[in-house]
Amino acid sequence: MRRFLRHNGLSLFFAAIFLAALVGQLFVGHADFNHEQIAHHDGTMSLGRYLVSSPFGSDVLENWQSEYLQFTLYIVGTIWLLQRGSPESKPLDEAGTESAEDQKIGPHADERSPLWARVGGVRTWLFSNSLLLVMGSVWVGSWLVQSLTGHVSYNAEQLDHQEAPISWVHYLGTSDFWNRTLQNWQSEFLAVGSMAVLSIYLRQRGSPESKPVGASHEATGIEG
Amino acid sequence: MLPGAECPLVRPRRLAVIGCTLPLLALAACGQADDRDQVRSVSERFNRALAHEDGPAACRELSEDTVKSLRSQEKTPCPEAILGLSLEPSRTARVQVFVTSAKVDLVSGESAFLDRSAEGWRLSAIACEPKEGKPADRPYDCELQA
Numbered sequence: 001m002r003r004f005l006r007h008n009g010l011s012l013f014f015a016a017i018f019l020a021a022l023v024g025q026l027f028v029g030h031a032d033f034n035h036e037q038i039a040h041h042d043g044t045m046s047l048g049r050y051l052v053s054s055p056f057g058s059d060v061l062e063n064w065q066s067e068y069l070q071f072t073l074y075i076v077g078t079i080w081l082l083q084r085g086s087p088e089s090k091p092l093d094e095a096g097t098e099s100a101e102d103q104k105i106g107p108h109a110d111e112r113s114p115l116w117a118r119v120g121g122v123r124t125w126l127f128s129n130s131l132l133l134v135m136g137s138v139w140v141g142s143w144l145v146q147s148l149t150g151h152v153s154y155n156a157e158q159l160d161h162q163e164a165p166i167s168w169v170h171y172l173g174t175s176d177f178w179n180r181t182l183q184n185w186q187s188e189f190l191a192v193g194s195m196a197v198l199s200i201y202l203r204q205r206g207s208p209e210s211k212p213v214g215a216s217h218e219a220t221g222i223e224g
Numbered sequence: 225m226l227p228g229a230e231c232p233l234v235r236p237r238r239l240a241v242i243g244c245t246l247p248l249l250a251l252a253a254c255g256q257a258d259d260r261d262q263v264r265s266v267s268e269r270f271n272r273a274l275a276h277e278d279g280p281a282a283c284r285e286l287s288e289d290t291v292k293s294l295r296s297q298e299k300t301p302c303p304e305a306i307l308g309l310s311l312e313p314s315r316t317a318r319v320q321v322f323v324t325s326a327k328v329d330l331v332s333g334e335s336a337f338l339d340r341s342a343e344g345w346r347l348s349a350i351a352c353e354p355k356e357g358k359p360a361d362r363p364y365d366c367e368l369q370a
Contacts, residue, residue: 037324041289041339041370042324042325042339042340042341043324043339043340043341043342044342045323045324053323054322054323055323152322152323153322153323155320155322155325156322156323156324156325157325158322158325158360159320159322159325159326159327159337160325160339161363162337162349162352162363162364162366162369163360163361163362163363163364164327164354164360164364165320165322165327165360166360170360
């Protein structure tokens with residue numbers, strides 16, 4: 001058990017704080033929603049009902065989709081785009097998907113390589129792109145759900161003002177949808193960009209996200 | 225399976241996520257169906273009360289704020305005032321529910337808006353017609369609203 005905790009500390013830590021933050025968001029989001037309802041002379045909602053409501057779903061999913069977009073773009077971007085001096089970048093002469101030998105695919109795989117790295121064909125192609133495919137799918141899926149739940153919340157607001165509800169397709173063109181989307185995208189892109197640049201000149205001893213403390217600012221694609 | 229082989233398809237953990245999500249979605253969908261039925265019932269009871277000139281029954285389907293607004297507008301108690309508006313009862317053609325707000329479109333072409341309160345769904349605006357221009361951009365013109 002101790003070994004399991006030690007070897008999986010990173011994922012367990014982030015799973016724990018994710019759940020804590022999500023539960024916290026549920027409670028404060030519920031309180032905030034009911035505060036708004038009372039201010040508009042509308043009925044309040046129980047916590048259980050709020051958990052499965054579109055307002056909560058929309059608030060959660062608009063953040064999830066931007067996080068998964070961030071990683072999708074980061075995964076794709078770091079294949080071809082380089083940043084001199086950044087540990088987030090590959091070495092300057094390694095742009096692209098690299099050779100089968102470098103990637104240990106097919107005949108270049110060893111006995112410890114995953115099966116789908118060895119077999120070739122569609123399975124190896126899928127496995128070779130599995131990270132991007134999964135991250136990209138989660139991004140698209142969560143953005144879709146954001147649009148569906150956001151559409152419901154938007155129409156609730158419309159009816160509250162005796163205005164006609166709109167279709168989902170119409171909602172995709174509204175400022176409400178794009179405001180929610182872009183306010184999240186800009187912060188994600190800023191965070192990744194900051195990390196790529198700051199890690200050129202700053203160090204964090206012990207973190208693989210940083211270059212070794214004594215590495216030069218020009219050293220590219222190395223970890224601490 | 226070969227040594228070092230992995231099963232890259234569905235893993236137990238992924239099944240657990242799907243297993244937890246589907247019941248929540250089903251719960252949300254069932255809740256929506258219940259709300260639509262209740263909204264339809266409120267609209268039908270209100271229109272039936274109008275058809276039978278039953279002022280007290282019609283007033284029971286209005287929200288508290290709508291009743292106050294009616295009393296203030298007509299300067300008479302609700303049961304008398306609601307019948308004095310000469311509203312045309314009509315059957316329900318369509319019900320739309322979004323969170324705690326609902327809209328009912330009647331066969332007559334008019335619409336009504338409802339809000340869900342602690343007492344249940346109640347009418348917050350009745351005898352509403354869209355103003356000129358894009359309905360989604362302009363509030364409906366209502367004979368009575370909260």
